[in-house]
Amino acid sequence: MAENDPFPGEDNTGHIWDGNLRELRNPPPRWWMLGLWASILFVVGYGILYPFWPTADGYTKGLLGWTQIEEYRRGVAQVEAVRAPFEERIRGLTAADILADPELTQYTVASSKVLFGDNCSACHGSGGQGNPGYPILADDYWQYGGTPAKLVESIGQGRQGSMPAHGEILSATEIDRLARFVTELKSGEPGAEDGWSLYRAKGCVACHGQEGDGVVVRLPNGDVITVGAPSFRNGIWRFAPGGYESARYTITHGVNQPGRPGSREAVMPDFGASGRLGEQEVKKLAVYVHQLGGGL
Ligand code: HEC
Ligand code: HEC
Incomplete structure (x- = not known):
């Protein structure tokens, strides 16, 4: 091969295409090799410390004993530790009391967003903006009254307006x-x-x-x-x-x-009496809805 090499003196593999396109035998740069060895070492270290290799009946657990679920549980515990004192204070108060305290109102609104999304937004829209046939909660107008007490009643007991059919009564x-x-x-x-x-x-x-x-x-x-x-x-x-x-x-x-x-x-389904939500949650949602629309 070497004697046919049209590029003598060059350390190529002898693989040449299109006349001059050839494969060389240059070593990769030093920084690149260092990077390669460092990443191999990292993988080995990681494999020893963290859950890594699949085994016949599970996986290697790693020396640190870290698990994703444990990290999640710790996160939840942290959130609950922050929430607990607020929840405790709210327990003894009415929706109106909560609304009179800006700090508690802020906490209640922030922590009720998910509750509203899970239970209410399918009918009333994610921001309480209403849907065809379902009332808007984000305005100042209320069919059943917008005071905190009335909102607790609407959410806790449900509502079902009734109007007689007048087709046969009127001309x-x-x-x-x-x-x-x-x-x-x-x-x-x-x-x-x-x-x-x-x-x-x-x-x-x-x-x-x-x-x-x-x-x-x-x-x-x-x-x-x-x-x-x-x-x-x-x-x-x-x-x-x-x-x-x-x-x-x-x-x-x-x-x-x-x-x-x-x-x-x-x-409007009843959320309190049916047991779908607890008293505390109904109260928090009343505060949330009151903040959406502003009450009477
Ligand atoms: C299945 C659909 C549905 C769901 C879910 C629902 N609602 Fe309603 N809601 C209604 C309907 C329909 C009305 C109107 C009832 C009527 O006109 O008599 C209403 C009325 C209300 C009212 C009274 C509005 C007014 O103008 O006085 C409030 C407050 C309210 N809903 C809050 C909520 C909250 C908070 C949730 C979540 C816990 C929720 N709703 C979940 C359908 C729903
Ligand atoms: C017994 C009470 C009652 C009587 C009497 C009554 N209504 Fe109603 N009406 C209602 C209620 C309650 C609703 C809304 C129901 C709901 O949202 O749950 C309603 C809804 C309506 C609506 C729908 C409005 C809209 O925004 O879509 C119209 C229109 C209406 N009524 C007209 C009348 C007229 C006209 C009369 C007289 C012939 C009358 N109603 C008599 C209770 C009554």
Whole structure:
């Protein structure tokens, strides 16, 4: 081979392609070899100290006794040690007490995010922004009241608004007039007088309130009593898609009427009484939701 080598004096392997492309026998640079030996040593050291080689019935455990699950457990224990004193303080307080203390509020909101994500966001959206047919929790408007106590009640006991179907009680003209009336109010208009008289005459006022804002009784302490009938005085439609047709549908078929297949469904599951969440968790979620929307 060497005598045919067109590149005499060069330490090549004799493998030559395309006339001048050849394989040389140069040693790799020193830094590269050092790096190679250092990494081999590292692997050997690592293999001795940490879990490494598979064996017939498991794996070598390593001299340090480190395990991933142990590290995770230590992490969880650390988090719990930070949380425990807060959880203890919250235990004796009401949701309103917690909201009066900025530090406890901050802790409660931060530690309830996952709770909300796991239990509530499927229906109410991950930021409480609502979904078609499910109410928004991140605004200032509440069908059942937004005080801390009312929120605890909504979450702990569940809610299920009820409105009778008016399809057989009212004439088609009356239903049409009321649906238009509701749509007018929703779009910010004051509502024509004939609309208001029909609204009062047909009993809508009993649940949707004197002002059409869903409030049945206002208490001196600022709290309200409602039956969960939505306000017509804001632009938020409770049922999708909203608008005149949607209103006509609700008036005709009602809400949560057993034995009436067309009726709207509106069920907020009870989380406390059913045992799905503990009292402490319900309280924390009330604080969380209150911070999303700001209460009354
Ligand atoms: C299966 C769907 C569903 C889930 C899950 C759910 N909700 Fe609801 N929630 C509803 C519906 C529907 C309503 C409205 C009930 C009505 O209109 O009568 C509602 C109403 C509410 C209200 C009252 C709103 C108002 O305007 O007064 C609050 C507060 C609330 N939910 C909080 C929560 C929290 C907190 C969770 C998680 C623990 C949760 N919800 C989980 C469906 C759900
Ligand atoms: C017994 C109480 C009650 C009476 C009476 C009642 N409603 Fe309702 N109405 C409700 C409740 C409760 C809801 C909402 C249910 C829910 O969200 O759970 C509702 C919902 C509605 C909606 C849906 C609004 C939206 O945003 O999608 C319309 C429209 C409506 N009512 C119109 C009327 C009209 C018009 C009358 C009079 C003919 C009337 N209601 C009588 C309780 C009542």
